[in-house]
Amino acid sequence: MKLAIGMRNIKTALAVLICLLISKVFNLEYPFYAVIATIIAMENSVTNSYTVGKNRVMGTIVGAVFGMGFALIDPHSAIFSAVGIVVVIYICNLLKWNKSVSIASIVFLAIMLNLRPGENPWFYGMNRVLDTLIGIGVAVIINYLVFPPNHERNMEQRRKILRQRLTVLSHELLAEGGGVHISSLKKDMSELEKVYEIYTSEFHLNKKKRTIMDHLEEEIDIYHNTYSHMRMLRLLTDEPPQAVESKPQVDFKFSSPPARPLTVHGEDLLMIYRYHVRCILQDLTQLGLMLPTKIAPPLNLRKELSGEHKNVNRIND
Numbered sequence: 282m283k284l285a286i287g288m289r290n291i292k293t294a295l296a297v298l299i300c301l302l303i304s305k306v307f308n309l310e311y312p313f314y315a316v317i318a319t320i321i322a323m324e325n326s327v328t329n330s331y332t333v334g335k336n337r338v339m340g341t342i343v344g345a346v347f348g349m350g351f352a353l354i355d356p357h358s359a360i361f362s363a364v365g366i367v368v369v370i371y372i373c374n375l376l377k378w379n380k381s382v383s384i385a386s387i388v389f390l391a392i393m394l395n396l397r398p399g400e401n402p403w404f405y406g407m408n409r410v411l412d413t414l415i416g417i418g419v420a421v422i423i424n425y426l427v428f429p430p431n432h433e434r435n436m437e438q439r440r441k442i443l444r445q446r447l448t449v450l451s452h453e454l455l456a457e458g459g460g461v462h463i464s465s466l467k468k469d470m471s472e473l474e475k476v477y478e479i480y481t482s483e484f485h486l487n488k489k490k491r492t493i494m495d496h497l498e499e500e501i502d503i504y505h506n507t508y509s510h511m512r513m514l515r516l517l518t519d520e521p522p523q524a525v526e527s528k529p530q531v532d533f534k535f536s537s538p539p540a541r542p543l544t545v546h547g548e549d550l551l552m553i554y555r556y557h558v559r560c561i562l563q564d565l566t567q568l569g570l571m572l573p574t575k576i577a578p579p580l581n582l583r584k585e586l587s588g589e590h591k592n593v594n595r596i597n598d
Contacts, residue, residue: 344386
């Protein structure tokens with residue numbers, strides 16, 4: 282169990298503190314809305330903080346505009362609250378602000394239901410927009426200035442884990458001739474891609490860093506290519522020998538060309554197996570990873586090949 286307090290946790294608390302101090306200095310009546318905005322906008326990257334904040338601002342504006350309009354007609358009305366929600370959601374969808382629907386609805390209802398007798402709806406609505414802007418601004422600034430997320434370090438860690446896993450699994454798979462589970466490799470690739478996507482979306486990437494990211498993108502493509510060949514080896518070698526031999530006999534005397542015997546099928550399987558082995562070795566070489574010292578024949582042809590090749594340590598063409 283991970284018990285350490287993360288930096289995002291600390292930055293969120295710092296952003297809340299600053300929002301409350303700003304609310305006190307400017308005598309904001311509802312600091313709660315600024316605090317909520319800053320908590321929601323504190324994301325795992327500066328770009329994500331900005332994106333979440335932007336969606337919240339757009340939703341707040343839509344909710345505030347219609348909330349003020351409906352509140353002028355009849356605040357606290359259940360009928361108008363329901364009709365207003367329909368309108369707010371429709372407008373957000375019309376503008377393709379789908380991620381702003383929830384906050385727009387919340388702001389609309391906050392104005393409709395929390396408006397005190399005699400309070401000006403326009404004044405109340407504009408204050409909600411101001412609170413949101415303060416909270417989002419604080420979150421983005423804190424995320425950018427105070428220990429910004431170190432995506433380079435995270436990427437290098439995920440890359441190191443993936444390369445180690447790929448080396449181990451590829452060596453085991455080729456040494457055994459199949460029969461090795463490789464699903465963990467796909468999970469490691471997914472983790473690396475997540476960090477990669479977050480980092481490439483950041484604002485502050487310079488030309489040198491973008492060159493590094495382009496190189497990493499090419500490397501990720503090779504990882505996927507290697508995984509595909511390794512998966513094909515699993516599919517080729519998962520079928521036990523008796524499954525091939527016990528296939529029902531079909532009379533092909535009327536077919537053209539005539540059916541090919543099982544021995545040719547086995548040779549085809551070995552040829553495909555060799556092809557994927559060569560591709561894996563080429564990918565490992567391109568990635569600068571250690572090549573396996575032993576490559577066994579496929580598991581489901583081991584008995585058949587043992588009669589023809591008594592000493593098969595490496596598959597070569």
